[in-house]
Amino acid sequence: MSKQSPKTVVGNQEWCAFPELGIPAVKARVDSGAKTSSLHAFNVRRFRRGKQAWISFDVHPVQKNRTVVVKCEQPLLDMRVVKSSSGVPETRYVIRTAMRMGDQQWEVDLTLANRDSMGFRMLLGRQAMHGRVVVDPSLENALGDHNSAALNSMYQHAAAERQGLRIAVLASNPEDYNNRRLLEAGRARGHDMVFLNISQCHMRLDALEPEVLFRGSPLAEDLDAVIPRVRAQVTYYGAALVRQFESMGILSINSAVAIAQSQDRLLVMQSMLKHGIPIPTSGFAHSPADAEALIDMVGGTPVLIKPVAMRSGGSAAKADDLPTAKQLITTARQIDENLLVQEYMAAASGRSIRSLVVNQKPVATLAYQAETRADQIEVGTVVGTAKLTAAERTLVAKATKALSLSVARVDLIRTEEGTLLLGVVAAPDFEPFERQGRKRVAESVIAAIEKKLRWRAGE
Known part of the structure; x- marks a missing residue:
């Protein structure tokens, strides 16, 4: 009877190497609670070599460093549905390759996933450790460590020319003030910025090879993030493009779901109430026959009447009496337009506050005076900057969250x-906040992307 080899003791994090992939060292989070092992990968492309399906992909093997890039190719082993760290199932490519830990080497299966926003470029699951190692969670780097000098020596051949992120502004007009400012701000911070016109993009829906094409040509797959500025009139298609980018593992500063939801005033109001955020008393009904009851419900005239869909355009209409309100509602329903009826805040004297919020933090706030033109309530002019109270800061954070x-x-x-x-x-307009409030909003948006991707200049 042969004697069983003793198992290697490893800590909660260890250095691994993948000789076939050209990766001499990558630090892995050792997680016996996870079944599957995962390696960071981006620019993932499937291709054929003879009759065999292959995968090409790039790896950032060093934590908190996007300047070191290793280009890899490996036969495709499988496609597997894996639950991400957020608990959402996603389909991933799987490869099989040799892994070295300490003085041992054996084959492991790895799923490929973009882990740029995570602490470790690799996760080592129990399937790869079974029968070979035991985990002592009180230890770190039990099989040896690599310092910065050693890593620099290992990867000196793999330093990438591009230092910054590659970020696309997805919008309709490259000359728009907001889009120009985002492109300028990103370039000033060392990033490669591109403009993508929504109307000139189309997509390939494929579970294995999702793709976005621009003017008929496939987009380079090394995009790190997109900044969607989707006009209300193209919400459906713009959100669909954002979903496609998300399916390709590309960060969108605002998700497709969030964009679509924000274009529905009724849904926004319902969400606010659900989260305990106060709104003016509002009413909504399908039939014009309910108009009078609806107006009574919000306290009677005068009332504000707003299109539910932002894409419908137009300003809020003020109805000072019941006949006018009923006429507006009836006319809208005849063209299948939904309207939100809201109490008119007379005590506020037409003053409102607009706050530009990035990552739940208000970066600039302005006060406005509303104007009435032919019964249409328009935002009017900026009357100065405003300062939010502590309670208001909490309110805007809760609303965006x-x-x-x-x-x-x-x-x-x-x-x-x-x-x-x-x-x-x-998709707010930055210009009044930057000109009147003297705030650099575009830079705050770029910084938010850097934070989400854990990018720092020089890393």
Whole structure:
């Protein structure tokens, strides 16, 4: 009877090597609670070599360093559905390759996933450790460590020419002030910025090879992030493009779901109430026959009447009497337009506050005076900067978090009963905040992407 080899003791993190992939060292989080092992990969492409399916991919093997890139190719072993760290199932490519830990080497299966936003470029699961190692969670680097000098020596041949991120602004007009500022701000911070016109993009829907094409040519797959600035009129297609980028593992500063939700005023108001955020009393009904009851419900005239869909355009209409309100509602329903009826905040004297919020933090706030033109309530002019109270700062953070928006404008109104939320906009206009408020909003958006991707200049 042969004697069984003793198992190697490893800590909660260890250095691994993959000779076939040209990766001499990558630090792995050792996690016996995870079944499958995962290696960081981006620019993943499937191709054929003879009759065999292969995968090409790039790896950032060094933690918190995007300047070192190793280009890899390996036969495709399988496609597997794996739960991500957020608990969402996703389909991943699987390869099999030799892994070396300490003085041992054996074959392991690895799923490929973009782990740039995670602490470790690799996760070592129990399937790869079974029968070979035991984990002592009190230890770290039990099989040896590599310092910065050693890593620099190992990867001196793999330093990437591009130091910054590659970020696309997904919008409709390259000459728009906001889009130009985002491109300028990104380039000033050392990033490779590109403009993608929504109307000139199309997509390939494929579980194995999802793709976005621009002017008929496949986009380079080394995009790190997109900044969607989707006009209300193209919400459906713009959100679909963002979903496609997300399926390719590319970060969108505002998700497709968040963009679509924010374009529905009724859904926004319902979300606010669900999260305990105060709004003006509002009403919504399908039939014009319910118009009078609806107006009574919000306290009677005068009322504000707003299109539910942001893409419908137009300003809020003020109806000073019941006949006018009923006529507006009836006319809208005849063209299948949905309207939100809202109490008119007379005590606020037409003053409102708009706050530009990035990552749940207000970066600039302006006060506005509304104007009435032919019964249409328009935002009017900026009357100065404004300072949010502590309670209002909490309110705007809760509002953007409720809609999962990283970049947004939150509109507020101060009343005798307290501050109420009027609306949330997913693609806000930076210009008044930068010109009147003298704030560099575009730089804050780029910085938010850097934070999400854990990117730092020089790393």
